[in-house]
Amino acid sequence: MTDLNDAVREHYRAGGLTERLKTALSVLGPEDQPLTPQQLGALDQFHTRGLAATAELAKLAAITAAMSVLDVGSGIGGPARFLAATCGCRVVGVDLSASFVDAARYLTERTGQSGQVSFRTASALELPFDDGGFDVVLLQHVAMNISNRAQLYREIRRVLKSGGRFATFDVVSKGGTPRYPLPWARMEATSFLLTAAATRAVIEASGFRALVWQDDTESAKAWITQLGASGPLPSPNLGVVMGPEFAELAANLGRNLLEGRLGILTAVFEATSAAGC
Ligand SMILES: C[S@@+](CC[C@H](N)C(=O)[O-])C[C@H]1O[C@@H](n2cnc3c(N)ncnc32)[C@H](O)[C@@H]1O
Structure with missing residues (x-):
């Protein structure tokens, strides 16, 4: 597991990220001028369909x-800030990449949300929280970095209250061999894709019942086509x-x-009272 975590940390190392963000954001105004989560939406939503996908998942x-x-x-905390701003909830984010967490904290200070949104550097496979403390767990475009899916979903179930909800929005295999490099992995050895059906089986065995189950592939394809698949980048x-x-990925x-x-x-699942084996 440590080797795999090291590979993920290396992939998302992003040295000097906070400084690069400061420079990129200087076009929006001086450092002491507050920003809204919506203003950051073009650079802080690291998944297909960006802000729209986060908004839909929150609704579901x-x-x-x-x-x-x-x-x-x-x-870098975009979904967490957006949820806090639009739903009014408290959000904690965890990420394996220390530089992403540093950038997430910086951006959250810029939006003035540090009292409502916080971040910790930690592994999804060893969440640093007590049992049953959260009403909702979100997982967006992360599972394909994680080989031990059973442990991932069991950890998510452990920190959720009984009856709480697990909302996931992730990349799945459709059976063919993907072309690499991809945004989450430069090679097949560090990419852990499952089909949608296999994903559902592992989640349900971890103590969940499906409430929402949607194939979002066509919407993602429409988004990519609209942005110009032949252009340099879906998310410039x-x-x-x-x-x-990143253009190539x-x-x-x-x-x-x-x-x-x-x-x-x-997909959205409800945490049932008894976890499966
Ligand atoms: C494609 S990004 C998605 C980020 C965010 N969910 C979003 O949609 O904007 C994948 C994120 O998962 C994190 N990650 C991958 N494996 C992880 C693990 N085992 N524990 C915690 N974070 C992990 C990476 O560091 C990276 O920030």
Whole structure:
């Protein structure tokens, strides 16, 4: 597991990220001028369909202001800030990448949300929280970095209250061999894709019951086509986060989706009282 965590940390190392973000954001105004989560939406949502996908997932999970939400694999914190701003909930994000967590904290100070949104550097496989503390857990475009899915979903179940909701929005295999490099892995050895059906089986065996089950592939393909799949990047601003080679990684994701090698799954589960084996 440590070797795999090291590979993920290396992939998302993003040295000097906070400084790059400061420079990129200087066009929006001086450092002491507050920013809104929506203003950051073009560079802080590290998944297909960006802010729109986060907004839809929050709606499907029926997140309200009274809820405490955990965002697992929170990246640079865009989904966490957006949920706090639009739903009024408290959000904690955890991510394996220390530089992503540093950038997430910086951006959250810039939006003035540090009292409502916080971040910790930690592994999704060993969440640093007591049992049953969260109403909702979010997992967006993270599972394909994780080989031990049973442990991932068991950890998510452990930190959720009984009856709490687990909302996932992830890349799945459609059966074909994907073209690499991809935004989450430069090679097959560090990419752990499951089909949608296999994903559902592992999640349900971890103590969950499906409430929402949607194939989001066509929406992702429409988004990529609209942005211009032949262009350099589906999400131009993510180059600030991942560096100039992100253009190639993102274009490959687009190609794999359009060629039917990969798909996108949206699902919401309810935590049942008894976990499976
Ligand atoms: C593609 S990004 C998605 C970030 C965020 N969920 C979003 O949608 O904006 C994948 C994130 O998962 C994190 N990650 C991958 N494996 C992880 C693990 N085992 N534990 C915690 N975070 C992990 C990475 O560091 C990265 O920030």
